[in-house]
Amino acid sequence: CVLTNSALLPALLVGLWRANLREASGGRLAAAMEITTVYQKERREFGRPVGHFATVSPVDLGGFDTAPTKREDYIERNPSSLAVQAVPEQSEHQVNTERFKYTSVGMFHQEGGWPKDVDSTEKEQTTRYRKKVEKDEEYIRQVKALGEVIEGPIMQNIAVDIYEEYFQGEYADHSTEPPSAKTLSVFKDPNETKRSVSSISWYPDGGKKLAVAFSTLQFQDWRQEAMSNKSYIWDVNNPNAPDQELAPSSPLNCLQYNPKDPNLLVSGAYNGLVQCWDTRRGEAPVETSIIEKSHRDPVYDVWWLQGKTAYECASTSTDGQVLWWDIRKLAEPAEQLSLDDKGAAPGAGPMGGVSLEYSTAGGKFLVGTEQGKVIACNRKAKNPSDRVGTIYEGHCGPVYALARNPFFPKYFMTVGDWTVRLWNEDIKTPVMTSNYAKDYILDATWSPTRPGVFATTKMDGTLDVWDYFYKQNEPALSLQVDGDGLARVKMQEAGRWVAAGSVDGSVYMLELCDGLSQMQQNEKQGVSHMLDRESKREKNLEARAKELRARELRAKGQAKEEGAEAAVPWEERRKEVEAEFWRLTGLTGPEGVTGEGIEPSEKSSETADNDGARAMASAALWGTGTAEGGGPSGHDARERP
Numbered sequence: 311c312v313l314t315n316s317a318l319l320p321a322l323l324v325g326l327w328r329a330n331l332r333e334a335s336g337g338r339l340a341a342a343m344e345i346t347t348v349y350q351k352e353r354r355e356f357g358r359p360v361g362h363f364a365t366v367s368p369v370d371l372g373g374f375d376t377a378p379t380k381r382e383d384y385i386e387r388n389p390s391s392l393a394v395q396a397v398p399e400q401s402e403h404q405v406n407t408e409r410f411k412y413t414s415v416g417m418f419h420q421e422g423g424w425p426k427d428v429d430s431t432e433k434e435q436t437t438r439y440r441k442k443v444e445k446d447e448e449y450i451r452q453v454k455a456l457g458e459v460i461e462g463p464i465m466q467n468i469a470v471d472i473y474e475e476y477f478q479g480e481y482a483d484h485s486t487e488p489p490s491a492k493t494l495s496v497f498k499d500p501n502e503t504k505r506s507v508s509s510i511s512w513y514p515d516g517g518k519k520l521a522v523a524f525s526t527l528q529f530q531d532w533r534q535e536a537m538s539n540k541s542y543i544w545d546v547n548n549p550n551a552p553d554q555e556l557a558p559s560s561p562l563n564c565l566q567y568n569p570k571d572p573n574l575l576v577s578g579a580y581n582g583l584v585q586c587w588d589t590r591r592g593e594a595p596v597e598t599s600i601i602e603k604s605h606r607d608p609v610y611d612v613w614w615l616q617g618k619t620a621y622e623c624a625s626t627s628t629d630g631q632v633l634w635w636d637i638r639k640l641a642e643p644a645e646q647l648s649l650d651d652k653g654a655a656p657g658a659g660p661m662g663g664v665s666l667e668y669s670t671a672g673g674k675f676l677v678g679t680e681q682g683k684v685i686a687c688n689r690k691a692k693n694p695s696d697r698v699g700t701i702y703e704g705h706c707g708p709v710y711a712l713a714r715n716p717f718f719p720k721y722f723m724t725v726g727d728w729t730v731r732l733w734n735e736d737i738k739t740p741v742m743t744s745n746y747a748k749d750y751i752l753d754a755t756w757s758p759t760r761p762g763v764f765a766t767t768k769m770d771g772t773l774d775v776w777d778y779f780y781k782q783n784e785p786a787l788s789l790q791v792d793g794d795g796l797a798r799v800k801m802q803e804a805g806r807w808v809a810a811g812s813v814d815g816s817v818y819m820l821e822l823c824d825g826l827s828q829m830q831q832n833e834k835q836g837v838s839h840m841l842d843r844e845s846k847r848e849k850n851l852e853a854r855a856k857e858l859r860a861r862e863l864r865a866k867g868q869a870k871e872e873g874a875e876a877a878v879p880w881e882e883r884r885k886e887v888e889a890e891f892w893r894l895t896g897l898t899g900p901e902g903v904t905g906e907g908i909e910p911s912e913k914s915s916e917t918a919d920n921d922g923a924r925a926m927a928s929a930a931l932w933g934t935g936t937a938e939g940g941g942p943s944g945h946d947a948r949e950r951p
Contacts, residue, residue: 507811578609630660678709759805
């Protein structure tokens, strides 16, 4: 039997088995004895294959005739190696997974539950309504009922303090560790035409975002026609692409987050406008000032004010004005101040502001000018003329940066020309000054966690971190961050991260070591003593300088009075001085002058009071008008004095 289909084999075997069984039982197959086997698999899935392979002798299929003439054209390879792989050949394929682009979507939760006649944004109305509800008897009953329920968990919290600080007051000693920093991310301007970083602002709640303003302040720069006006907000965990764009009508020179509402930003533009942004409403500004009521020059700095509301800010510009704004109505400024120098010549214009420091409450603030001076102002002064107060003679050029110490607000730092200077607002001269650097210093920022640490940037692309708690004459850490200059620097509120912006549009985020970011033991007290000591020294030097100036003025006044009282002609005075000289020395002068022929009454009062001065004056006269051998010993009289 030849099987042509392996699928028929199970059925055939079953049929043959049943036929043999019938023959053995005489053709009678009892129902009880019938056995049926069903195979569900094909033949190739079980057992050994059907058929046998017989060994056969080899068959000569043909041969190849040798050609001795061709052997000479070839070289025999001896030995000959042939590699054979005993594994199947495989091919390698690469497949890229599908990429997804993520976008950030926010949700705004508005406070509700208030009656229609109560405006939830007005604090007075909500306070009045709360007081009204708290007097209701039903409210008091519900509060008492809830108090009984919560009393048990409160008693448990009293027994075990889950917020206990076990290591409070202990400090880790990092004085032996060398200062260091490492670069975490680099945020680059996505535009083809690169612009300088003009401002950096950290997200106030944890520093998870970074707002960067880009602009070019050079007049008639070729990049201004081709560059974009956009500024960007980055997520610190995604440096590849900006998290959000800000599209102003003119490039932004300054940008700052609202410390009370992280969704709001305020900016100053190159064309003098002040704009407000809400990150929940897209890339366009929600409010913009009117150009007729705005600055006439680029806005160089803008600050949020510390007050009852979160909607007030101030700006300054090189047009010599400080303007106060309410972002809810930017049609015109709420107030304005002209930066006039009281000690300047009549007709001199106001000083242009290039930096602003408004971190303290109470209306006091500082303005750095392009003339190198720092102006202490007070918005709440009683007289308008007193709003511009003390003027500090700061630097040889514009004051690029101005920052108060967050731990000691009385002290502030200025950056200009090639130095960093530390000031006490009670003294008109700096209490500490750094060495002159080889390159321009462009910006500086204090550490929010250590009172003696601050960072500066220079035009050669170097980031310097100073630690006044350990040494004051040089930076504790100096890093070459960028090949071009570093224009801006800003520290995150935790004191761990530093953002430095370069003139080529790159922002470098660096992480400082624990020694530069964590408070050291007794650091605050030590820095305070150092600043007080330097302030006292500077006060003593200032008092000494005043005393010397007053003495000099008195000497000049006395000289004028004596000059007016002098009535003796010069020739007679000269003769009196010569005679007095010869009388005191006991020698004989030319022409036999001994000084004895002059009566004491004929001498002036000045001659009698100062003999040494006359002797020196007489010697000078002899040295210029005597003949050789005029003295009694035959020597020149100039040698005797």
